[in-house]
Amino acid sequence: MKKLTCSRLSSQFLGAFPGIARRWVLLFCVSCFSAYAQESVQVQKQIESIKSPVKWLQTSELPTEATESASTKEKPGLVSTAVNWFRRTDLPADLQIHGFASQAYITTSDNDVFGNSDNGGSFGLTESGLNASVRPLPRVLLSAQVLSRRAGEGNTGMPRLDFGFLDYRIYSHEANQFGIRVGRLKNPFGFYNDTRDVPFTRPSIMLPQSIYFDRVRNISLSGDSVQLYGEAAVSNWGTVSTQFGVFLPIVSDKDTELALIGALQPGHLQRDVSYIGRGIFETNDKRLRLGVSGIWLNTSYDPSNRLGDLIGPGTLLQAGALQFSPVYFSAQYNAERWTLTSEYAIRHFKYNNNFNVKPLDGLDFFGESYYFQGEYRFTPKWVGLLRYDALFTDRSDRDGSHWAALNPTARNGLEHSRFAKDITVGLRWNATPQFMLRAEYHYVNGTGWLSRLDNPTAEGPLSQHWDLYAIQASYRF
Amino acid sequence: MSLFHFSIRIKSSRLCLLNIKVYFCFALAICLLGIKAEVRANDRYEIVINTGVSEKALSVNSLRSIFSMHLKTWSDGTKIRVFVFSDDDQLHQNFSKExxxxxxxxxxxxWDRLVYSGTGQAPIKVNSTEEMLTKVATTPGAIGYLWRADINEKVNVLEIK
Structure with a gap:
């Protein structure tokens, strides 16, 4: 009888959850446990595990690669010969040169991403970069990178200085470091912004657009700045690394203007002093990484000598200022085979009253973005990806209905431009350490992060529900 | 009537148990996925340094900081130069995990984050044991790792505290 009550209780308890929820909870417990199990694995256990029945999963790649000597894998070729020569030759002052080149093919069911992608696809995304660094003195590092990015209307592929700065290490003792950097620096926010144009360092062809907008990328990419950085050991737990910078943002491109002040204007956005900071805590085994970053970005519209020009029917855009101050929270867990990443951003937009345009003046709202991402390494060469990414331009108006109601004649039916929810599935193949191929599929509901330059109103209305397929090949040295 | 009731309950609880079993099998499978093979034992290799380096012992944190390319100078202020094998090399894997x-x-x-944001440099990759030995022996401030059998008197062994 007791037993019966027990089983009844358990079945009632489990029955209380809907089936799917129960499965998720169990899966969560399982993954927690497997994470714990992985942590406590000892060498002896590992030796035992060789005999385990899941050997088929380890595939032939792992053991054979391990025994193969690295020299036999070097294939003779012009590039690798050159790279090898360069590696073997002792360069002065520890000069290092690295670079990458990448080409993607993107096709969409509707709407354009990096070119005319909805009409048979496009090769519109080409990224390449070359960087060099030297250490003339033990405490001094000089580095610079030239980047070319051809991506739709917003980026023509014209090479530009991505970063170029001097790094002076003021203090260094064991895991504690402190220093200063001066020059053009990558803006440190989130986990991926610093290296967002290098395909090898991103989890997917398209980064989660809710946080790493490609539309307003230049404003957030790098700036001319002075940055202080520090790294400190936190007892035996891990290290905290922090960066704080004062910078002048790069706001001169058309895509940024279009995104921030609406229509293309005869004047330009001005570079005003802005601030950025990031702190990342990382455990010693680099399994857990937690980060907080914030930007306080100031820019203002300067109609220059064309003050009073007519923009649109009867609209005068005057000198106005705007502040963009997003805060990002990032978390990542790294196990041997899988990596879970999530980032959340709350983005504050504030426009002052001097634009003299009704839709912009006094605008003050919060945008919200987040994504959850899982990567699974089937083998070190094959990595799978699953992600859910959501963007809300105004968090108090998640479906855009309020925004549309403000101006029904112009905005009706455009509610979907105020949000985007993206489900991504991807697969990556690291063919060699230098060469990588990958493919991904996005199902997107909403058009919130689409570039207005790539999708001009003249081409007709955007579709709310759309698919994106992309493949990419990437080489680095 | 009540007997009928009971039998239903037993059935449902059995179903539930079966369900749980399936989940556990699934759980086990996932755990096993995470376990990886290891071929050689821990103590058959050493961390080696150039003979000119004054340090004889280092803490694990410092070692990790050096191989993460964050700590860039030895305590006497000279440059640290880090040498590694390729990512898929067995010794590299053992060294990094253990x-x-x-x-x-x-x-x-x-390393990628450092190199492509300009905030640091990558370690220097060597392709063979001989190259590792020569590089560490001849480069001032060099640090690397080698199987014990390949170590000779041209390099010093660094003790990890």
């Missing part, structure tokens, strides 16, 4: 307690892919992403 000595640094970090997976090789994490080291790679740490």
């Amino acid at each position: 000595k640094l307690n970090v997976f090789p892919y994490q080291l790679r992403s740490t």
